[in-house]
Structures are given as structure tokens and as C-alpha cells.
Amino acid sequence: QVQLQESGPGLVQPSETLSLTCSVSGGSISRYHWSWIRQPPGKGLEWIGYIFYTGSTNYKPSLKSRVSISVDKSTNQFSLNLGSVTAADTAVYYCARLSENNYSFKDWGQGTLVTVSS
Amino acid sequence: ENVLTQSPGTLSLSPGERATLSCRASQSVVSNYLAWYQERPGQGPRLLIYGASRRATGIPDRFSGSGSGTDFTLTISRLEPEDFAVYYCQQFGGSPPITFGGGTRVEIK
Numbered sequence: 001q002v003q004l005q006e007s008g009p010g011l012v013q014p015s016e017t018l019s020l021t022c023s024v025s026g027g028s029i030s031r032y033h034w035s036w037i038r039q040p041p042g043k044g045l046e047w048i049g050y051i052f053y054t055g056s057t058n059y060k061p062s063l064k065s066r067v068s069i070s071v072d073k074s075t076n077q078f079s080l081n082l083g084s085v086t087a088a089d090t091a092v093y094y095c096a097r098l099s100e101n102n103y104s105f106k107d108w109g110q111g112t113l114v115t116v117s118s
Numbered sequence: 119e120n121v122l123t124q125s126p127g128t129l130s131l132s133p134g135e136r137a138t139l140s141c142r143a144s145q146s147v148v149s150n151y152l153a154w155y156q157e158r159p160g161q162g163p164r165l166l167i168y169g170a171s172r173r174a175t176g177i178p179d180r181f182s183g184s185g186s187g188t189d190f191t192l193t194i195s196r197l198e199p200e201d202f203a204v205y206y207c208q209q210f211g212g213s214p215p216i217t218f219g220g221g222t223r224v225e226i227k
Contacts, residue, residue: 044206044218045206045208059214060214094162094163102151102172103210105208
């Protein structure tokens with residue numbers, strides 16, 4: 001079981017880029033698939049995208065034009081960048097490990113609240 | 119998109135009672151890649167069931183999953199106080215590859 005921890009600004013200005021990092025411990029980032037998921041206040045879970053250990057990525061279509069996920073093997077971290085944010089992007093953002101066997105999310109970070117406001 | 123519809127939206131039950139939660143997919147779920155999660159207030163989601171019916175490590179056996187194709191069920195045989203929470207289903211496959219259901223809240227009656 002790996003441990004994950006999100007980090008990044010808690011407040012982002014409208015139209016700016018939201019950038020978060022997920023630090024992975026207890027395992028090599030090169031061995032697994034990784035994903036970002038968010039939850040707006042009082043709402044359900046929304047998948048944002050994933051990156052496979054091969055480097056292949058896939059994003060939710062409605063976010064695809066604004067989002068990118070990348071891996072930094074040297075630091076055992078992966079990152080989320082979401083551009084042109086609006087208040088609708090205010091949410092708790094989770095990083096998670098996507099199982100390569102059954103495509104469920106076994107390991108989750110604790111989540112970090114990002115508020116988009118001026 | 120494979121839309122997951124969870125019902126009911128809220129389930130009001132007493133401790134010790136049986137809870138039956140439904141997750142219906144708009145398209146057949148590939149290889150039964152269907153998972154269930156529990157979310158307690160102030161906590162992140164916890165994986166309960168994967169592969170439609172396999173309990174994740176450390177999950178009590180009062181939790182069970184069943185179903186295939188488009189209809190899936192999460193059953194909690196006897197509700198404990200810590201089971202009152204929100205439950206989500208999630209599938210993998212199609213385009214986009216990952217979707218979540220809207221959630222079912224299990225509340226104390």
C-alpha cells in the first residue's frame with residue numbers, strides 16, 4: 001500500500017492555473033497508474049484524468065482542453081495542472097492510485113481544498 | 119459515456135438493519151470493472167469492493183457486492199454506527215474511461 005499526499009495553493013485566482021502535486025511514498029511511481037479526482041463542496045466525486053505508468057494519459061472530455069497530468073520520476077511525484085479556472089473548479093482535489101488489475105482506486109490522498117476566488 | 123445511476127439517493131435505516139444500495143449503468147460495464155467506495159464526513163473515500171464482488175483488504179464481511187452487466191448492488195448485512203456514510207460506485211471502460219455514480223447517503227433513522 002502506498003501513501004499519497006497532495007500539496008499546492010489553497011486559493012487560486014479566476015482565469016489562472018491550478019497546480020497541485022501528489023507525493024508518493026512506499027512505492028515507485030514508475031510501477032503504477034495515477035489519477036486525480038475532485039469533489040465540489042456538497043457534491044459527488046468527479047474523475048479528472050489519469051496517467052498510466054507507460055506515460056499514456058486520458059482526461060475527462062469536458063476538462064481535456066484545460067488539464068494535464070505528468071509524472072516526475074526523480075521526485076516520486078505526479079502533478080495536475082488545470083488552466084483558466086473559474087469558481088466551478090472550487091473543490092477538494094484528491095490524488096489516487098488506479099489499480100492496474102481492476103481499475104479501482106485503492107490508495108487515496110487526504111484531499112486538499114482549492115478555492116477559486118479573487 | 120457510461121452513466122452510473124445510484125438509488126436511492128438517501129436510505130434511512132436503524133443500526134442492525136440491512137442496507138441495499140443500487141448502481142445501474144447506462145451501458146454494460148466492461149469485465150465487471152465496478153467498484154464501491156465509502157465516504158465518511160471529513161474523510162476521503164475508502165475502497166470497499168472491486169471487481170463488482172471482491173472485498174478490499176480489511177473490509178468487514180458485512181459488506182458484499184453483487185451484479186454484472188448493468189445492474190450492481192452493495193449490501194451491508196447489519197449496519198454498524200460507523201457505516202452511516204455516503205457510498206459511491208465507479209466503473210472503468212468506454213469513453214470517458216472512468217465515471218462515478220452520484221452517491222447514496224445512508225443515514226440514521
